[in-house]
Amino acid sequence: MKRIILLGLMTLAVSNVTAQKSEGSLKKAYQDKFYIGTAMNLEQINGTDKKSVEIIKKQFSSIVAENCMKSMYLQPQEGQFFFKDADKFVEFGEKNKMFIIGHTLIWHSQAPDWFFVDKDGKNVSPEVLKQRMKNHITTIVSRYKRRVKGWDVVNEAILEDGSYRKSKFYEILGEEFIPLAFKYAQEADPNAELYYNDYNEWHPGKVKRVTMLVKDLKSKGIRIDGVGMQAHIGMDTPSIDEYEKAILAYAESGVKVNITELDISALPSPWGTSANIADKVAYDEKMNPYKKGLPKEVQTQWENRYEDFFSLFLKHKDNIRRVTLWGVSDNQSWKNDFPIKGRTDYPLLFDRQFKAKPIVRKLIKLVEESN
Template sequence: MKNNKIWITTCLAAFSLGFVQKSEPTLKEAFQNSFYVGAALNKAQFSGKDTKAQELVKKQFNTISPENVLKWGPVHPKPEEYNFKPADDYVAFGQQNKMFIVGHTLVWHQQTPDWVFEDEAGKPVSREVLLKRMENHISTVVGRYKGKIQGWDVVNEAIADQGGQMRPTKWLSIIGEDFAQKAFEYAHKADPQAELYYNDYSLYRPDKREGVIRLVKSLQAKGIKVKAIGMQGHYGLTVPTMEQVEASIVAFSKLGVEVNFTELDIDVLPNPSQRQGADIAETFDADQKFNVYSSGLPDSVQQKLTKRYADLFTLFRKHQDKIGRITFWGVTDANSWLNNWPIKGRTSYPLLFDRQYQPKPAYQAILNMAAQKK
């Protein structure tokens, strides 16, 4: 009995001194009054095969995006064939956990099968045929998830990397510049309540930013409601600057739209080119000088990554009235696309959780920042 009294007295004293504390908030709790915080999921994560990642997602995030299962190729590989099972599982996971579910992506120049643009002889189809194929695809896919998927990346990466003009794609050459307008119209018709987004990378660059502004203004002039512009946050440790990112947040918000950071990760590895984007067609042969941290991330680089994330989230919170969501492109370092792009087989460290599903110092830095009074 005496030992029990001593134990109770010690616990009460510890509590009164503040030694017994509540558990720290998760990411979604820390920013619940600011914006959604989410991650892009692969099939193993939402199907339950990767149970550790699934638990991490349920604990930390309140919005999800699909890495691949709703892109045209995976979901609609042949003219009369749809593969909805993976997408159904993805949506079911989001519904079961009461998450804001995003659909990615309806019209893109990558991961779209050749048959979409060609006739039986392999020749380019007419504008009318391609528009009908686009409408049928969007009507079928968006219609299937009407009321379940709350927001869609309707058009992805339609602005060229240089000069801010429309990217030269088959969509543009066959249909013309109004292909984006048609995609938004078809998506709205299929689900009038869904939020519709334009999504692109390197939007901190002035020329590309201006190209997107022109595109969105042209859509708005035709009465099309663009809910948000998605800024893919595929950043490095020093590029872009916070001032560049902030300039685009402010410029886009002046259009009367929200800003979403849709694909956030930070590449800490050496850059094999002068690329400042995320063009998946740009790849390089394996070279060990671009895979310098294969045995672990040095503490000095870990500190830079931590500061980079803290600075970004400080900026995000500063403009929380303009931002709808922040979505990381992946859950842990182990399944980041940057392990295989732009060079296959690299050991990359771009996210908040390591290969053992454990939070990195950057995670704690973000929570510490969130806990501070503005």
């Protein structure tokens, strides 16, 4: 009798494992490796895009706001904060027990014009900009204290050659604006994780400068917990070797690595390509070759690219805190219109009908085989 019961329990255990595997959940598969996240747009935050919401609940353990927590939306006029959308976003994450990321506190783009000028339209003094930064950061981070678990404190401040972007923040405050932003965020919520986030984050010049920035902040007693690698990847660049070197460099500087805005474009890159204005139509056609779907061989190459990068992330799982996709389904991706209007791209894990692509099962199998 005992043997029968034992066999029954073993069969039940095996069936439960099989059920979990067949369920096809990235969240479950990667739960012991790192957070798997996605960016949420307003339709998802407000619950009107029900198909995406169901995918997010099932597949992802972390969320980041695509736009609604950027300064132009949170504080469109000085002292006038708009929290309705951000509040809903945070509530969604709490209700579904997700690791919530705030994006982004200080960024030169999508910042309201008033932030940098006086009533006459001239640049404000360094003292005024410091006060505006402190008020903005303190108000937002304090509101979501202990609720938002990590913040992209500063976004895209370094260029590929390692020099500082000549933004208004830099023009008025110089390099000081970055440590100030981290200091204000740390004071507002000492328990939240604080990140520096950037794109083309694998370029050696940028890697060198960002690692120097991390070490400089730490030497001043200012906390920085992670570097965000946006990971807007093409079919050819960066190479796995280039990306691995960047991951290791950031990790060796004493912070965790976050993959923050992952998508892999299947389209040819227009960078470094010139086109005569008279040939623009032909050029646009060349840059938009897959209007009705990816050819099988391109689809296979694209899937292999995703598997190669996730294999890399699993290899360095001890240094990686989170892997976040920049969106749910292809039809919602910003890559469709970038950098040429009207392009049709296929950079995400779910198709235009909100169905999981074969790559989802492959990424789940990848982690199962690594255990």
